[in-house]
Amino acid sequence: MDKILVTGGLGFIGSHTVVELQNEGYEVVIIDDLSNSSEKVLDGITSITGKKPLFEKLDLKDRPKVETFFEKHNDVKGVIHFAASKAVGESVQEPLLYYENNISTLVYILKELKKLPSAAFIFSSSCTVYGQADELPITENAPVKQAESPYGNTKQIGEEIISDTCKVTPSLKAIALRYFNPVGSHESAKIGELPIGVPQNLVPFITQTAIGIREQLSVFGDDYPTPDGTCVRDYIHVVDLAKAHVVALNRLLQNKNKANYETFNLGTGKGSSVLEVVKAFEKVSGEKLNYKIVGRREGDIISAYADTTKANNELGWKTKLTLDDAMRSAWKWEQIVRGNK
């Protein structure tokens, strides 16, 4: 079976995707510098799939090492590129760190892929490229808005770099997947989301509050023009998201793509408010969450959820898991990580 490189394969979405790739019979080699993950994740993956993926600890900013890697693994047929820095707030404080880590690594990999007789490339993009879209649900044709942060800008620039490269490189086929809000963990709770420091995302903040690491969840604003006044997002279970990567990769490897650069939204198509997420957590966990409504937070958009028609029809992929499934698995994972289970 084809060998696939997964960069950032020990991170949250990467590790779940490695599991799905191995379940489909792909041979996986992971590159990760462990800047936001741990080598222990390899044990979790191995325990789920019964097969240990190849792993090279490598910083993708180190161009000579990237070249050496591809000389050694010149039989790689595809790359799924997750490795990036992803904290929006930090990117405002440290823009150069984000431009260097998210852009230079992409360029180095594409330069190596150009040398191969053919290559499939999947890029982790984000719904942040749409900003506050004028129309909901958001289709792939919605205009890309001025980025709100250097992090968001790296996703927009990344997509342009790939699109420009594909135009002049017939041997390269690429798909940018625009994720909405990935949540949850594998049902085995052997891998999951493990943010370092204060969580940037709602769900790990909820589970960490419930387990006592954080005192209280702040809900930023309840006066937005949404049904209950809190912000609305499209929360997609990470296992559904991971499976979409395998489907997208198969599409490229089986030459089913309609252009050599394509974009797809990955979401459920359903928006959930912050309070609905809190309620879903309380229902599946039986825990009462300590939360407080506070003022709006600067930079938050009101509402974003995906039109999934293109992904459903073209990829033949649909989400199967629910918000309740995601909250149940996230809670199980949090309890196991903290040794409460």
Ligand SMILES: NC(=O)c1ccc[n+]([C@@H]2O[C@H](COP(=O)([O-])OP(=O)(O)OC[C@H]3O[C@@H](n4cnc5c(N)ncnc54)[C@H](O)[C@@H]3O)[C@@H](O)[C@H]2O)c1
């Ligand atoms: N989680 C989200 O909410 C979300 C939403 C939209 C897009 N994305 C994108 O999806 C991708 C994966 O996100 P995630 O949530 O799994 O993040 P993550 O931080 O858990 O995983 C990223 C992995 O990449 C590794 N990495 C970072 N820089 C590296 C480098 N220079 N060399 C080698 N490895 C490096 C980190 O150690 C980490 O294991 C990222 O590109 C992110 O921007 C994430």
